[in-house]
Amino acid sequence: xxxxxxxxxxxxxxxxxxxxxxxxxxxxxxxxxxxxxxxxxxxxxxxxxxxxxxxxxxxxxxxxxxxxxxxxxxxxxxxxxxxxxxxxxxxxxxxxxxxxxxxxxxxxxxxxxxxxxxxxxxxxxxxxxxxxxxxxxxxxxxxxxxxxxxxxxxxxxxxxxxxxxxxxxxxxxxxxxxxxxxxxxxxxxxxxxxxxxxxxxxxxxxxxxxxxxxxxxxxxxxxxxxxxxxxxxxxxxxxxxxxxxxxxxxxxxxxxxxxxxxxxxxxxxxxxxxxx
Amino acid sequence: xxxxxxxxxxxxxxxxxxxxxxxxxxxxxxxxxxxxxxxxxxxxxxxxxxxxxxxxxxxxxxxxxxxxxxxxxxxxxxxxxxxxxxxxxxxxxxxxxxxxxxxxxxxxxxxxxxxxxxxxxxxxxx
Numbered sequence: 001x002x003x004x005x006x007x008x009x010x011x012x013x014x015x016x017x018x019x020x021x022x023x024x025x026x027x028x029x030x031x032x033x034x035x036x037x038x039x040x041x042x043x044x045x046x047x048x049x050x051x052x053x054x055x056x057x058x059x060x061x062x063x064x065x066x067x068x069x070x071x072x073x074x075x076x077x078x079x080x081x082x083x084x085x086x087x088x089x090x091x092x093x094x095x096x097x098x099x100x101x102x103x104x105x106x107x108x109x110x111x112x113x114x115x116x117x118x119x120x121x122x123x124x125x126x127x128x129x130x131x132x133x134x135x136x137x138x139x140x141x142x143x144x145x146x147x148x149x150x151x152x153x154x155x156x157x158x159x160x161x162x163x164x165x166x167x168x169x170x171x172x173x174x175x176x177x178x179x180x181x182x183x184x185x186x187x188x189x190x191x192x193x194x195x196x197x198x199x200x201x202x203x204x205x206x207x208x209x210x211x212x213x214x215x216x217x218x219x220x221x222x223x224x225x226x227x228x229x230x231x232x233x234x235x236x237x238x239x240x241x242x243x244x245x246x247x248x249x250x251x252x253x254x255x256x257x258x259x260x261x262x263x264x265x266x267x268x269x270x271x272x273x274x275x276x
Numbered sequence: 277x278x279x280x281x282x283x284x285x286x287x288x289x290x291x292x293x294x295x296x297x298x299x300x301x302x303x304x305x306x307x308x309x310x311x312x313x314x315x316x317x318x319x320x321x322x323x324x325x326x327x328x329x330x331x332x333x334x335x336x337x338x339x340x341x342x343x344x345x346x347x348x349x350x351x352x353x354x355x356x357x358x359x360x361x362x363x364x365x366x367x368x369x370x371x372x373x374x375x376x377x378x379x380x381x382x383x384x385x386x387x388x389x390x391x392x393x394x395x396x397x398x399x400x401x402x
Contacts, residue, residue, distance in 0.1 A: 056300025068294025068302035166355075228352060228369060238355045239362065247361050257364065261372035269277055269327060270293060 006176035007185050014148045023048045024093050028191050031082040041082065042074025045089060054092035055085070061110075062270050063117030063132040080129050083193045087133035090190065094143055102146055107232030109136050110271050115222035115229075118267050122260055123250055125214060127195070134199035135219045137192075141183030141200075145175070166238070168204060180204050206246045217246035229268055278331045282319055285326055285333075287312045293327040342377040346370050 001009075026044055030036050046052045052073050059076040060068055064084075070076045077085050095106050116135035120128035146153045152174050159170040171178045184201035192200075195212060199219035202209040209216040220242065226232070227239045247253065277292040287310055295304040295318060303321065304314070310326075318326070340348075349369055356362040 053299045057296060058300075060294065060296050060300060060302055062293070068296060068305050071301055225365070228349065228365060230348060230352060239352050241356045241359055242361050242365070244361060257368035258371045258375065261365075261368045262376055265369075265372050265376055266277055269279070272279060272327075 001176060003177055003181055007181060010149070010175065010177070010182065011185065014144070023051055024089055027086060027089055031086055032191075036082075038074050038077035041077045041085060042072065045073045045085070051089065051092055054096075055088050058088050058092060058136075061114070062267055063114045064129050065117065065121065083195060084129045084133045087130075087137055087192065087196055090192070091133075091136045091140075094137075094140060102143065104232040105139060105142055107271050108226055109139055109232075111226035111229065111231030111268055112136070112138060112219065112222045114267050114270060115225050115264050116218050118260070118264050119218050119222060119250070122255065122263070123218075125218065130195050131199070131215050131218050134196045134215060135222055137183070137187065137196060138200050138203045138219050138223060139179060139183065140186055141179030141181065144182055144186055145171070145179060149175075166240075178204065204240070206243055213246075213249060217249050220246050221250070221252070225264065229264065231268060231271055277327060277329060278333060279325055279327050280333045281325050282315065282323055285310060285315055285328070287315065289326075289332050290329040291326060292329040295323055295326060297321060297323065342373050345373050349373070 023044060027041065030041060030044060045055060055073060055076065056070065058064075059066060059070050059080060064080060066079060070079065080088075091109070095109070113132045113136040117128050117132040120131045125131065145156070156167065156170045156174050159165065159173060160167045163170075168178045175182075180201055180203055184197060187197045187200050195215065198209055198212040199216050202216045203219045203223055206213065206216045206220040224240045224242045280289075289310050291304055291306050291308045291310065294302050294306045296302050303318065303323070308314070350366065353362060353366045
Protein backbone atom coordinates (compact mmCIF):
# COMPACT_ATOMS: atom_id res chain seq x y z
CA UNK A 1 0.00 0.00 0.00
CA UNK A 2 1.24 3.48 -0.74
CA UNK A 3 1.42 6.20 1.87
CA UNK A 4 -1.67 7.87 0.40
CA UNK A 5 -3.65 4.63 0.65
CA UNK A 6 -2.58 4.15 4.24
CA UNK A 7 -3.68 7.68 5.07
CA UNK A 8 -7.01 7.11 3.35
CA UNK A 9 -7.57 3.96 5.39
CA UNK A 10 -6.69 5.82 8.57
CA UNK A 11 -8.95 8.73 7.65
CA UNK A 12 -11.81 6.28 7.16
CA UNK A 13 -11.14 4.67 10.52
CA UNK A 14 -11.23 7.97 12.31
CA UNK A 15 -14.93 8.56 12.77
CA UNK A 16 -14.59 12.21 13.43
CA UNK A 17 -11.66 14.50 13.83
CA UNK A 18 -10.97 15.55 17.39
CA UNK A 19 -13.74 18.02 18.10
CA UNK A 20 -12.44 21.52 18.07
CA UNK A 21 -14.26 24.38 19.74
CA UNK A 22 -16.68 26.11 17.35
CA UNK A 23 -14.47 29.19 17.51
CA UNK A 24 -11.76 27.40 15.53
CA UNK A 25 -14.11 26.60 12.65
CA UNK A 26 -15.41 30.14 12.56
CA UNK A 27 -11.88 31.45 12.69
CA UNK A 28 -10.85 29.29 9.74
CA UNK A 29 -13.71 30.65 7.67
CA UNK A 30 -13.03 34.17 8.85
CA UNK A 31 -9.34 34.45 8.02
CA UNK A 32 -10.06 33.40 4.46
CA UNK A 33 -12.21 36.46 3.90
CA UNK A 34 -10.16 39.37 2.55
CA UNK A 35 -12.21 41.92 4.49
CA UNK A 36 -11.60 40.50 7.91
CA UNK A 37 -9.90 42.80 10.42
CA UNK A 38 -7.72 42.06 13.41
CA UNK A 39 -10.54 43.42 15.55
CA UNK A 40 -13.02 40.86 14.16
CA UNK A 41 -10.64 38.02 14.86
CA UNK A 42 -9.86 39.39 18.31
CA UNK A 43 -13.55 39.61 19.12
CA UNK A 44 -14.21 36.07 17.99
CA UNK A 45 -11.38 34.52 20.02
CA UNK A 46 -12.23 36.65 23.05
CA UNK A 47 -15.75 35.22 23.02
CA UNK A 48 -14.24 31.99 24.34
CA UNK A 49 -12.66 32.97 27.64
CA UNK A 50 -10.72 29.80 28.30
CA UNK A 51 -9.32 29.79 24.80
CA UNK A 52 -8.39 33.45 24.82
CA UNK A 53 -6.53 33.01 28.12
CA UNK A 54 -4.49 30.19 26.63
CA UNK A 55 -3.81 32.16 23.47
CA UNK A 56 -2.67 35.19 25.43
CA UNK A 57 -0.42 33.03 27.55
CA UNK A 58 1.14 31.52 24.46
CA UNK A 59 1.62 34.78 22.58
CA UNK A 60 3.24 36.28 25.64
CA UNK A 61 5.82 33.50 25.78
CA UNK A 62 9.34 34.24 24.73
CA UNK A 63 9.26 32.34 21.47
CA UNK A 64 7.23 35.12 19.94
CA UNK A 65 9.69 37.71 21.19
CA UNK A 66 6.86 39.68 22.81
CA UNK A 67 7.12 38.22 26.28
CA UNK A 68 4.76 39.98 28.61
CA UNK A 69 3.78 42.79 26.25
CA UNK A 70 0.52 41.61 24.69
CA UNK A 71 -2.60 42.31 26.69
CA UNK A 72 -5.37 41.78 24.16
CA UNK A 73 -6.13 39.27 21.45
CA UNK A 74 -6.64 41.87 18.75
CA UNK A 75 -3.24 43.31 19.62
CA UNK A 76 -1.80 39.82 19.25
CA UNK A 77 -3.45 39.42 15.85
CA UNK A 78 -1.93 42.68 14.63
CA UNK A 79 1.52 41.81 15.93
CA UNK A 80 1.64 38.17 14.87
CA UNK A 81 -0.63 37.90 11.84
CA UNK A 82 -3.46 35.54 11.01
CA UNK A 83 -1.34 32.48 10.24
CA UNK A 84 0.31 32.52 13.63
CA UNK A 85 -2.93 33.20 15.49
CA UNK A 86 -4.65 30.38 13.68
CA UNK A 87 -1.81 28.03 14.60
CA UNK A 88 -1.81 29.19 18.22
CA UNK A 89 -5.58 28.80 18.54
CA UNK A 90 -5.33 25.34 17.02
CA UNK A 91 -2.58 24.20 19.30
CA UNK A 92 -4.32 25.66 22.35
CA UNK A 93 -7.45 23.71 21.39
CA UNK A 94 -5.80 20.50 20.30
CA UNK A 95 -3.60 20.14 23.32
CA UNK A 96 -6.65 20.74 25.41
CA UNK A 97 -8.14 17.55 23.99
CA UNK A 98 -5.01 15.76 24.95
CA UNK A 99 -5.14 13.61 27.97
CA UNK A 100 -2.89 13.98 30.94
CA UNK A 101 -0.80 11.07 29.81
CA UNK A 102 0.43 13.18 26.92
CA UNK A 103 1.72 15.98 29.07
CA UNK A 104 5.21 15.08 27.92
CA UNK A 105 4.23 15.76 24.33
CA UNK A 106 2.87 19.20 25.17
CA UNK A 107 6.12 20.07 26.90
CA UNK A 108 8.09 18.71 23.98
CA UNK A 109 6.01 20.82 21.57
CA UNK A 110 6.55 23.95 23.65
CA UNK A 111 10.25 23.23 23.95
CA UNK A 112 10.55 22.75 20.18
CA UNK A 113 8.66 26.01 19.60
CA UNK A 114 10.95 27.89 21.99
CA UNK A 115 14.11 26.45 20.44
CA UNK A 116 12.81 27.17 16.92
CA UNK A 117 12.27 30.78 17.92
CA UNK A 118 15.75 31.06 19.40
CA UNK A 119 17.41 29.52 16.33
CA UNK A 120 15.35 31.54 13.82
CA UNK A 121 16.16 34.81 15.56
CA UNK A 122 19.80 33.87 15.92
CA UNK A 123 19.99 33.24 12.17
CA UNK A 124 17.90 36.29 11.32
CA UNK A 125 15.32 34.25 9.42
CA UNK A 126 12.13 36.01 8.43
CA UNK A 127 8.91 35.27 10.29
CA UNK A 128 10.31 33.42 13.29
CA UNK A 129 6.79 33.52 14.77
CA UNK A 130 5.44 31.29 12.02
CA UNK A 131 8.34 28.91 12.41
CA UNK A 132 7.68 28.64 16.16
CA UNK A 133 4.00 28.03 15.50
CA UNK A 134 4.81 25.25 13.06
CA UNK A 135 7.10 23.79 15.73
CA UNK A 136 4.30 23.97 18.27
CA UNK A 137 2.19 21.85 15.93
CA UNK A 138 4.88 19.55 14.52
CA UNK A 139 3.78 16.44 16.44
CA UNK A 140 0.06 17.07 16.05
CA UNK A 141 -0.21 13.70 14.29
CA UNK A 142 0.78 11.98 17.53
CA UNK A 143 -2.16 13.59 19.29
CA UNK A 144 -4.54 12.31 16.64
CA UNK A 145 -3.18 8.76 16.90
CA UNK A 146 -3.44 8.87 20.68
CA UNK A 147 -6.95 10.29 20.75
CA UNK A 148 -8.57 8.68 17.72
CA UNK A 149 -6.61 5.45 17.25
CA UNK A 150 -5.88 4.66 20.85
CA UNK A 151 -5.49 0.89 20.38
CA UNK A 152 -2.88 1.43 17.71
CA UNK A 153 -1.21 3.99 19.92
CA UNK A 154 -0.91 1.50 22.78
CA UNK A 155 0.51 -1.02 20.36
CA UNK A 156 3.09 1.49 19.08
CA UNK A 157 4.14 2.38 22.61
CA UNK A 158 4.48 -1.32 23.45
CA UNK A 159 6.61 -2.10 20.40
CA UNK A 160 8.81 0.92 20.97
CA UNK A 161 9.21 0.08 24.65
CA UNK A 162 9.72 -3.69 24.42
CA UNK A 163 11.98 -3.72 21.44
CA UNK A 164 13.79 -0.50 22.28
CA UNK A 165 13.02 0.90 18.86
CA UNK A 166 12.40 4.44 17.71
CA UNK A 167 8.81 5.56 18.14
CA UNK A 168 8.60 6.44 14.48
CA UNK A 169 9.66 2.98 13.33
CA UNK A 170 6.97 1.45 15.52
CA UNK A 171 4.41 3.81 13.97
CA UNK A 172 5.41 2.74 10.48
CA UNK A 173 5.07 -0.88 11.45
CA UNK A 174 1.63 -0.50 13.01
CA UNK A 175 0.06 2.18 10.82
CA UNK A 176 2.12 2.09 7.64
CA UNK A 177 2.73 5.83 8.03
CA UNK A 178 4.27 7.96 10.75
CA UNK A 179 2.88 10.85 12.81
CA UNK A 180 4.34 13.37 10.38
CA UNK A 181 2.26 11.90 7.54
CA UNK A 182 -0.83 11.94 9.73
CA UNK A 183 -0.10 15.47 10.95
CA UNK A 184 0.32 16.57 7.38
CA UNK A 185 -3.05 15.16 6.40
CA UNK A 186 -4.69 16.66 9.46
CA UNK A 187 -3.23 20.10 8.90
CA UNK A 188 -4.48 20.08 5.31
CA UNK A 189 -7.92 19.02 6.52
CA UNK A 190 -7.87 21.96 8.91
CA UNK A 191 -6.86 24.34 6.16
CA UNK A 192 -3.56 25.43 7.65
CA UNK A 193 -1.28 27.53 5.45
CA UNK A 194 1.61 25.76 3.72
CA UNK A 195 4.14 27.62 5.85
CA UNK A 196 2.85 25.53 8.74
CA UNK A 197 2.13 22.34 6.79
CA UNK A 198 5.65 21.95 5.39
CA UNK A 199 7.51 21.72 8.73
CA UNK A 200 4.83 19.40 10.16
CA UNK A 201 5.13 17.10 7.14
CA UNK A 202 8.89 17.02 6.76
CA UNK A 203 10.28 17.46 10.26
CA UNK A 204 11.81 13.96 10.15
CA UNK A 205 12.66 14.08 6.50
CA UNK A 206 13.77 17.61 5.69
CA UNK A 207 15.59 16.58 2.52
CA UNK A 208 12.31 15.79 0.78
CA UNK A 209 10.63 19.12 1.48
CA UNK A 210 9.70 20.68 -1.85
CA UNK A 211 10.17 24.22 -0.54
CA UNK A 212 10.42 26.32 2.62
CA UNK A 213 13.50 24.26 3.38
CA UNK A 214 14.96 26.65 5.92
CA UNK A 215 11.79 26.51 8.04
CA UNK A 216 11.65 22.75 7.79
CA UNK A 217 15.31 22.57 8.80
CA UNK A 218 14.76 24.77 11.88
CA UNK A 219 11.92 22.59 13.16
CA UNK A 220 13.87 19.42 12.34
CA UNK A 221 16.85 20.65 14.36
CA UNK A 222 14.74 22.12 17.18
CA UNK A 223 12.86 18.82 17.54
CA UNK A 224 16.13 17.00 18.06
CA UNK A 225 17.50 19.65 20.44
CA UNK A 226 14.34 19.56 22.57
CA UNK A 227 15.02 15.85 23.08
CA UNK A 228 18.68 16.63 23.74
CA UNK A 229 17.73 19.06 26.51
CA UNK A 230 15.33 16.47 27.90
CA UNK A 231 12.21 18.56 27.41
CA UNK A 232 9.18 16.31 27.52
CA UNK A 233 10.77 13.11 26.26
CA UNK A 234 8.03 10.61 25.52
CA UNK A 235 8.17 6.84 25.44
CA UNK A 236 11.18 7.22 23.17
CA UNK A 237 13.51 9.64 24.91
CA UNK A 238 16.46 9.32 22.54
CA UNK A 239 17.79 12.28 20.57
CA UNK A 240 16.89 11.95 16.88
CA UNK A 241 19.72 12.37 14.39
CA UNK A 242 19.96 15.73 12.61
CA UNK A 243 20.57 15.54 8.87
CA UNK A 244 23.76 17.04 7.55
CA UNK A 245 21.72 18.74 4.83
CA UNK A 246 19.63 20.78 7.31
CA UNK A 247 22.59 21.51 9.56
CA UNK A 248 24.60 22.93 6.67
CA UNK A 249 21.65 24.62 4.98
CA UNK A 250 21.19 26.87 8.00
CA UNK A 251 24.91 27.47 8.36
CA UNK A 252 24.94 25.96 11.84
CA UNK A 253 28.64 24.98 11.64
CA UNK A 254 29.53 28.69 11.52
CA UNK A 255 27.68 29.59 14.72
CA UNK A 256 29.01 29.87 18.26
CA UNK A 257 27.19 26.74 19.33
CA UNK A 258 27.98 27.04 23.02
CA UNK A 259 26.44 30.51 23.12
CA UNK A 260 23.38 29.24 21.24
CA UNK A 261 22.95 26.28 23.59
CA UNK A 262 23.22 28.60 26.59
CA UNK A 263 20.53 30.84 25.18
CA UNK A 264 18.34 27.80 24.61
CA UNK A 265 19.00 26.52 28.14
CA UNK A 266 17.79 29.83 29.56
CA UNK A 267 14.81 30.17 27.20
CA UNK A 268 13.62 26.65 27.99
CA UNK A 269 12.93 27.66 31.60
CA UNK A 270 9.73 29.03 30.19
CA UNK A 271 8.26 25.61 29.45
CA UNK A 272 7.35 25.49 33.16
CA UNK A 273 5.03 28.45 32.72
CA UNK A 274 2.81 26.64 30.27
CA UNK A 275 2.41 23.27 31.87
CA UNK A 276 -1.11 21.95 31.56
CA UNK B 277 17.98 32.29 36.51
CA UNK B 278 15.98 30.57 39.22
CA UNK B 279 12.37 29.64 39.80
CA UNK B 280 11.43 30.69 43.32
CA UNK B 281 8.16 30.25 45.26
CA UNK B 282 6.79 33.70 45.96
CA UNK B 283 7.01 33.36 49.74
CA UNK B 284 10.82 33.18 49.43
CA UNK B 285 11.09 36.24 47.19
CA UNK B 286 12.51 39.38 48.76
CA UNK B 287 12.66 43.03 47.72
CA UNK B 288 15.61 43.83 45.47
CA UNK B 289 15.45 40.57 43.54
CA UNK B 290 15.06 41.00 39.77
CA UNK B 291 12.62 39.24 37.42
CA UNK B 292 14.31 37.18 34.70
CA UNK B 293 10.99 36.46 32.98
CA UNK B 294 7.76 38.44 32.89
CA UNK B 295 4.97 37.55 35.29
CA UNK B 296 1.77 36.52 33.54
CA UNK B 297 -1.45 35.71 35.35
CA UNK B 298 -3.76 32.75 34.71
CA UNK B 299 -5.69 34.73 32.15
CA UNK B 300 -2.47 35.23 30.17
CA UNK B 301 -2.34 38.89 31.10
CA UNK B 302 1.15 40.27 31.61
CA UNK B 303 1.57 41.82 35.06
CA UNK B 304 5.26 42.66 35.34
CA UNK B 305 7.95 42.96 32.69
CA UNK B 306 11.19 41.05 32.77
CA UNK B 307 13.98 43.03 34.41
CA UNK B 308 11.64 44.53 37.03
CA UNK B 309 13.26 44.95 40.43
CA UNK B 310 10.82 43.66 43.02
CA UNK B 311 9.66 45.80 45.92
CA UNK B 312 7.77 44.75 49.05
CA UNK B 313 4.60 46.37 47.71
CA UNK B 314 4.93 44.62 44.36
CA UNK B 315 5.56 41.21 45.93
CA UNK B 316 2.54 41.69 48.14
CA UNK B 317 0.40 42.64 45.18
CA UNK B 318 1.55 39.58 43.20
CA UNK B 319 0.75 37.36 46.17
CA UNK B 320 -2.74 38.79 46.30
CA UNK B 321 -3.12 38.01 42.61
CA UNK B 322 -2.39 34.35 43.40
CA UNK B 323 0.95 34.26 41.63
CA UNK B 324 2.73 31.30 43.20
CA UNK B 325 6.25 31.53 41.81
CA UNK B 326 8.58 33.90 39.99
CA UNK B 327 11.57 33.38 37.73
CA UNK B 328 14.40 35.52 39.04
CA UNK B 329 17.74 36.61 37.68
CA UNK B 330 20.81 34.90 39.04
CA UNK B 331 20.42 32.34 41.78
CA UNK B 332 19.29 34.50 44.71
CA UNK B 333 17.72 31.84 46.94
CA UNK B 334 19.44 28.76 48.32
CA UNK B 335 16.70 26.17 48.25
CA UNK B 336 18.81 23.05 48.61
CA UNK B 337 16.03 21.16 46.89
CA UNK B 338 16.17 18.70 44.06
CA UNK B 339 18.14 21.00 41.74
CA UNK B 340 20.41 18.79 39.69
CA UNK B 341 24.13 19.37 39.74
CA UNK B 342 25.68 20.24 36.38
CA UNK B 343 27.47 16.87 36.39
CA UNK B 344 24.16 15.10 36.84
CA UNK B 345 22.55 17.15 34.07
CA UNK B 346 25.42 16.30 31.75
CA UNK B 347 25.26 12.61 32.59
CA UNK B 348 21.55 12.46 31.82
CA UNK B 349 21.98 14.49 28.66
CA UNK B 350 24.78 12.24 27.41
CA UNK B 351 22.61 9.17 27.96
CA UNK B 352 19.96 10.62 25.68
CA UNK B 353 22.57 10.81 22.91
CA UNK B 354 23.44 7.10 23.15
CA UNK B 355 21.79 6.11 19.89
CA UNK B 356 23.50 8.81 17.82
CA UNK B 357 26.93 8.60 19.36
CA UNK B 358 29.73 8.89 16.82
CA UNK B 359 27.72 11.07 14.45
CA UNK B 360 29.95 14.14 13.99
CA UNK B 361 27.10 16.70 14.08
CA UNK B 362 25.44 15.09 17.08
CA UNK B 363 28.77 14.87 18.93
CA UNK B 364 29.38 18.58 18.30
CA UNK B 365 25.94 19.40 19.68
CA UNK B 366 26.45 17.26 22.75
CA UNK B 367 29.76 18.96 23.49
CA UNK B 368 28.23 22.42 23.04
CA UNK B 369 25.36 21.61 25.42
CA UNK B 370 27.82 20.22 27.94
CA UNK B 371 29.83 23.44 27.84
CA UNK B 372 26.64 25.51 28.05
CA UNK B 373 25.53 23.66 31.19
CA UNK B 374 28.92 24.20 32.82
CA UNK B 375 29.19 27.88 31.90
CA UNK B 376 25.64 28.54 33.05
CA UNK B 377 26.15 26.86 36.42
CA UNK B 378 29.45 28.65 37.01
CA UNK B 379 27.91 31.98 36.23
CA UNK B 380 25.07 31.37 38.66
CA UNK B 381 27.55 30.76 41.44
CA UNK B 382 29.89 33.66 40.67
CA UNK B 383 27.67 36.51 39.62
CA UNK B 384 24.20 36.10 41.07
CA UNK B 385 22.52 39.07 39.41
CA UNK B 386 24.41 39.15 36.16
CA UNK B 387 22.50 40.14 33.03
CA UNK B 388 22.00 37.40 30.52
CA UNK B 389 24.21 38.35 27.66
CA UNK B 390 26.01 36.54 24.88
CA UNK B 391 28.02 33.65 26.20
CA UNK B 392 31.75 33.78 26.49
CA UNK B 393 32.72 30.18 26.40
CA UNK B 394 36.34 30.77 25.42
CA UNK B 395 37.67 30.62 28.93
CA UNK B 396 35.97 27.36 29.78
CA UNK B 397 37.99 24.25 29.38
CA UNK B 398 38.77 21.05 31.14
CA UNK B 399 35.38 19.67 32.07
CA UNK B 400 35.41 17.43 35.10
CA UNK B 401 36.01 13.82 34.25
CA UNK B 402 38.08 14.51 31.21
